[in-house]
Amino acid sequence: MNDTSRIDEVGGSAGQPLALTAAAFRDAVRAKLAYAVGKDPSRATAKDWSMALSLAVRDKVVERWFESTKASHAGQKKHVYYLSMEFLIGRLLNDAVCNLGIEAQVRSACAELGIDYQAQLEQESDAALGNGGLGRLAACFLDSMSTLGIPAHGYGIRYDHGLFRQRFHDGWQVEEPEDWLVSGRAWEFERAEMAYLVKFGGQISFDGHGATYWRADETVKAVAYDTPIAGWKGRHVNTLRLWASRPVEVLDLGRFNHGDYMSAAEKTIRAETISRVLYPDDTTAEGKELRLKQEYFFTSASLQDIIRRYLEDNDDIRKLPDQVAIQMNDTHPAIAVAELMRILADDYRLTFPEAFDITRQCLSYTNHTLMPEALERWNTNLFRKVLPRHMQIIEWIDYHHLAEVQGRNLPVSLDAIRIIEWGSEIKMGNLAFVGSHRVNGVSALHTELMKQTVFKDYHVLYPDRIVNETNGITPRRWLYECNPGLRALLLESIGDGWVDNLDKIEEAAKFATDASFREKFAAAKQANKVRLAAEIERRIGLRVDPTALFDVQIKRMHEYKRQLLNILETIALYQAIRRGPGAEWTPRVKIFGGKAAPGYQIAKRIIKLANDVARIVNNDPIIGDRLKVAVLPNYNVSLAEIIIPAADLSEQISTAGMEASGTGNMKLALNGALTIGTLDGANVEIAERVGPDNIYIFGLTADDVAGLRQRGYNPNATIDSDPTLKGAIDAMVNGTFSPDDHGRFNEVADRLWHTDWFLVTADFQSYFQTQRTIDVDYRDRARWTERSILNTTKVGWFSSDRTIRGYSKDVWGVEPRF
Numbered sequence: 001m002n003d004t005s006r007i008d009e010v011g012g013s014a015g016q017p018l019a020l021t022a023a024a025f026r027d028a029v030r031a032k033l034a035y036a037v038g039k040d041p042s043r044a045t046a047k048d049w050s051m052a053l054s055l056a057v058r059d060k061v062v063e064r065w066f067e068s069t070k071a072s073h074a075g076q077k078k079h080v081y082y083l084s085m086e087f088l089i090g091r092l093l094n095d096a097v098c099n100l101g102i103e104a105q106v107r108s109a110c111a112e113l114g115i116d117y118q119a120q121l122e123q124e125s126d127a128a129l130g131n132g133g134l135g136r137l138a139a140c141f142l143d144s145m146s147t148l149g150i151p152a153h154g155y156g157i158r159y160d161h162g163l164f165r166q167r168f169h170d171g172w173q174v175e176e177p178e179d180w181l182v183s184g185r186a187w188e189f190e191r192a193e194m195a196y197l198v199k200f201g202g203q204i205s206f207d208g209h210g211a212t213y214w215r216a217d218e219t220v221k222a223v224a225y226d227t228p229i230a231g232w233k234g235r236h237v238n239t240l241r242l243w244a245s246r247p248v249e250v251l252d253l254g255r256f257n258h259g260d261y262m263s264a265a266e267k268t269i270r271a272e273t274i275s276r277v278l279y280p281d282d283t284t285a286e287g288k289e290l291r292l293k294q295e296y297f298f299t300s301a302s303l304q305d306i307i308r309r310y311l312e313d314n315d316d317i318r319k320l321p322d323q324v325a326i327q328m329n330d331t332h333p334a335i336a337v338a339e340l341m342r343i344l345a346d347d348y349r350l351t352f353p354e355a356f357d358i359t360r361q362c363l364s365y366t367n368h369t370l371m372p373e374a375l376e377r378w379n380t381n382l383f384r385k386v387l388p389r390h391m392q393i394i395e396w397i398d399y400h401h402l403a404e405v406q407g408r409n410l411p412v413s414l415d416a417i418r419i420i421e422w423g424s425e426i427k428m429g430n431l432a433f434v435g436s437h438r439v440n441g442v443s444a445l446h447t448e449l450m451k452q453t454v455f456k457d458y459h460v461l462y463p464d465r466i467v468n469e470t471n472g473i474t475p476r477r478w479l480y481e482c483n484p485g486l487r488a489l490l491l492e493s494i495g496d497g498w499v500d501n502l503d504k505i506e507e508a509a510k511f512a513t514d515a516s517f518r519e520k521f522a523a524a525k526q527a528n529k530v531r532l533a534a535e536i537e538r539r540i541g542l543r544v545d546p547t548a549l550f551d552v553q554i555k556r557m558h559e560y561k562r563q564l565l566n567i568l569e570t571i572a573l574y575q576a577i578r579r580g581p582g583a584e585w586t587p588r589v590k591i592f593g594g595k596a597a598p599g600y601q602i603a604k605r606i607i608k609l610a611n612d613v614a615r616i617v618n619n620d621p622i623i624g625d626r627l628k629v630a631v632l633p634n635y636n637v638s639l640a641e642i643i644i645p646a647a648d649l650s651e652q653i654s655t656a657g658m659e660a661s662g663t664g665n666m667k668l669a670l671n672g673a674l675t676i677g678t679l680d681g682a683n684v685e686i687a688e689r690v691g692p693d694n695i696y697i698f699g700l701t702a703d704d705v706a707g708l709r710q711r712g713y714n715p716n717a718t719i720d721s722d723p724t725l726k727g728a729i730d731a732m733v734n735g736t737f738s739p740d741d742h743g744r745f746n747e748v749a750d751r752l753w754h755t756d757w758f759l760v761t762a763d764f765q766s767y768f769q770t771q772r773t774i775d776v777d778y779r780d781r782a783r784w785t786e787r788s789i790l791n792t793t794k795v796g797w798f799s800s801d802r803t804i805r806g807y808s809k810d811v812w813g814v815e816p817r818f
Contacts, residue, residue, distance in 0.1 A: 025109040128636075145238055155242075228240075306324060526547075563594070672792045
C-alpha cells in the first residue's frame with residue numbers, strides 16, 4: 001500500500017476522509033506566510049516558512065479539535081484529566097502531519113514552494129517541558145487518549161525556559177536557559193479569559209456560621225495556553241492545557257512614578273518566577289519553596305478549571321466523580337487531594353467527610369518509584385507557611401485516617417501509614433495513596449514490589465487499591481515518524497494496521513528468516529546509523545564508523561541507572577584492546593545522552609568521567625576505530641528520534657528493583673535494538689515477549705539485591721577479587737583519564753569501595769562477560785538482524801494504546817471510542 005492510497009483512507013469528521021490536495025495546501029502555506037507571518041516569499045527565512053507551514057497544518061488540526069470538543073460535550077462523556085509536572089512532547093509539526101495522514105500532500109506542496117520539508121521540521125524548537133521518562137510517558141498518553149477517542153485534558157506548567165539546555169565545558173555539564181519560546185510557538189493558543197487566582201501564605205479565619213476565609217499574603221494569576229494533540233488519522237483531538245503564572249497587579253505605578261523602577265516591578269517578577277524554570281534547584285530553602293509553589297500553582301489552577309468545565313453541563317457538585325477522572329502523574333500533583341477538598345468544603349460548603357469521599361472517587365495516583373527518598377516529603381513549617389489551609393486539611397485527613405485504621409485492628413505499622421511523620425514532614429506519597437481510589441504501578445515487577453515495600457502496610461489496609469498498568473509508548477512517534485525506512489518496509493509487508501493496533505506488528509515476525517526482508521531491514525538500520533554518525537560529527541566533531549556496533553545508553557543521569565557501570569566496562573574494554581590490539585575486536589561505538597539535575601553533584605561528576613574517558617579513548621591511535629565514545633550534549637526528544645532508530649544495543653542496566661518501568665527500553669526494542677539489561681522494571685516483560693535468545697539479561701535479580709543488602713555487601717572483597725574491575729577503578733583514580741587532576745574521581749571511587757549502594761561492583765563481571773558475548777554475536781550479522789526483527793515484531797504489547805485501555809477499564813471507568 002503506498003502513501004497516497006493510505007492518505008485517501010484517512011478518517012475525517014466522524015471518521016470521514018480529510019479532503020486536502022497538495023495545491024490547496026500550497027496555497028494555504030502561502031496565505032499564512034503573507035497574512036500570519038507577514039513575509040513575502042522572496043524575503044522569508046527558513047524560520048518564517050516553518051511557522052507558515054505549522055500554522056497551515058494547525059488549521060487542519062483545529063477543525064478536528066472543534067469537532068472532538070463538541071462531540072465530548074454533546075455526549076456528556078466522562079472526561080479524563082491528566083496532571084503532570086512534565087509533558088515532553090517534542091516537536092509537533094511532523095507529529096500532526098503524520099497523524100492527520102497528509103504527509104504526501106505536505107511534502108508535495110513544499111516541493112512546489114521550493115522549500116525542504118525536513119529542513120522546516122528542524123526549525124521547530126523542542127518544547128522544554130520535561131526531563132525524561134515521566135514527561136515522555138505523559139506525552140505518549142495524550143497521543144493514545146486522542147487515538148482512542150477518550151475525551152481528555154493534560155494539565156501542566158508552561159515553563160518559560162523549562163529544563164536547562166545542557167552543554168559541556170571541558171567535559172563538565174553547564175546548564176543554560178532553554179529559550180524554546182523565544183521565536184514564537186505555532187501550536188499554542190493563549191486563553192487570556194481562562195485565568196484563575198492561586199493563593200499562597202497568609203492566615204486562616206472562620207466566621208460564626210462555619211465559613212472559612214483564607215487571607216493570602218500572595219496571589220498570582222494562572223493563565224491558560226492550549227495545544228491541540230491529534231490522534232491517529234485525526235479522528236479525535238484532545239487538549240494539553242499549560243498554565244503560565246502572571247501577576248494580578250502588573251505594575252505599582254506609584255512606585256514607578258517615584259523612580260523606584262525595580263520595586264515597582266517586584267510583584268511581576270515574583271509571580272512570573274513560578275512558571276520560569278522546570279525543577280529549580282531545591283538544595284536551597286528558596287528553591288524548595290519555589291518548587292512547592294509550582295506544584296500547588298498548576299494543581300490548583302487545573303482543579304478550578306476542571307470544576308468550571310463540569311458545572312457548565314452539570315449542577316450537582318456531589319456527582320463530580322460521575323463525569324470526572326483525575327490522574328496524578330507521580331507525587332508532584334499530590335496536593336490535589338487537599339486542594340480538591342478545600343474547594344469542595346470552602347467554596348461549595350460540603351463537610352470534610354463529604355469532600356474527602358468525592359475527592360477519593362475522582363483521584364487516582366501513578367507511582368513511579370520504589371525509593372523512599374524519591375517519594376516527595378515537605379517540611380511542615382514550610383508547608384504551613386506556603387499553604388496554611390492545606391496544612392489544616394492534611395492534618396484532618398491524617399487524624400481521621402489513623403483513627404479509622406486503629407479501629408480496624410489490622411497488622412499494620414501506624415508509623416508507616418502516617419501522612420505527617422511526627423509533626424515534621426508530610427509524606428506526599430502517603431497523601432496521594434490515601435486520597436485516591438486506585439494506585440497503579442507501571443510494570444508487573446514494580447507493582448508487586450510496591451505491595452511488598454513502600455506501600456506494604458497500605459496494601460494490607462486496601463488490598464484492591466493497587467493495580468498494575470505497565471507503561472507503553474506511542475508507535476506513531478516512536479516508529480512511524482522517527483524511522484521512515486522501517487515504516488516503509490512494514491507498510492509494504494503487512495499494511496498500516498499496526499499503527500493504531502501495535503499487536504498486529506507481530507504479523508511481520510514470519511519474515512525474520514526471509515533473506516529479502518532481512519536485507520531490507522538491515523538496510524533501513526544502516527541508513528539510520530549513517531544519519532546518526534553524521535549527527536555525532538556535527539555535534540561533537542567525532543567521526544564514527546556506521547558499520548560498528550552502536551551501543552546506546554540514553555536516559556536521565558542517575559546513580560541507579562548506572563551509567564557508571566557502562567563507563568567502567570568501557571574503561572576495561574579500552575584496557576583490553578590496548579593489551580592486545582591484534583586480537584579480533586568487534587568495533588563498537590558507545591553513545592551516551594542524558595542530563596544531571598543541577599544539584600546532583602555525583603551525577604555531574606560521572607558525566608565529567610564519561611567525557612574524560614571519551615577524550616582519551618577517541619584520541620588513542622592504538623585503539624583506532626575499535627572503540628569510540630560519544631557523549632552527546634543536550635539530549636532531548638528530537639535527538640532521541642535520531643539515536644533510537646540507529647541503535648544496535650539498548651543499555652537498560654539499572655540496579656534490579658529500582659527502575660519502575662522504563663520506556664526507552666520499549667522504544668529501542670521496537671526499533672530493532674537488542675537489550676542488555678537486568679531483570680528490572682519492564683525489562684522483565686520485554687524478556688517474556690521477545691524470548692531469552694533475543695535479549696541479554698545479566699546480574700542480580702531484585703530478590704538477590706534485597707538479600708545482599710540485608711546480609712551486608714562488602715564491595716572491597718569483590719573489587720580485590722576481580723582484576724578487570726580493579727584495573728578499571730584504578731585507572732579512574734590514577735590519572736589515566738584526568739592527568740591534570742588525579743583526585744578528580746576519588747569520590748566516585750570511594751563510593752564503589754566503601755558502600756556501593758547501587759551494586760555496580762557486584763554486577764560488573766556479569767555485565768562485562770555478557771558484553772563480550774555480544775561482541776561475538778554481532779559478527780554474525782544475518783543472525784543479529786533476525787533477532788533484531790524479532791525484537792521489533794514481538795513488543796507490540798508495549799503500546800501506550802494498550803496502557804490507556806487498561807487505565808480506562810481499571811482506573812477511570814471510561815470507554816474508548818475507537
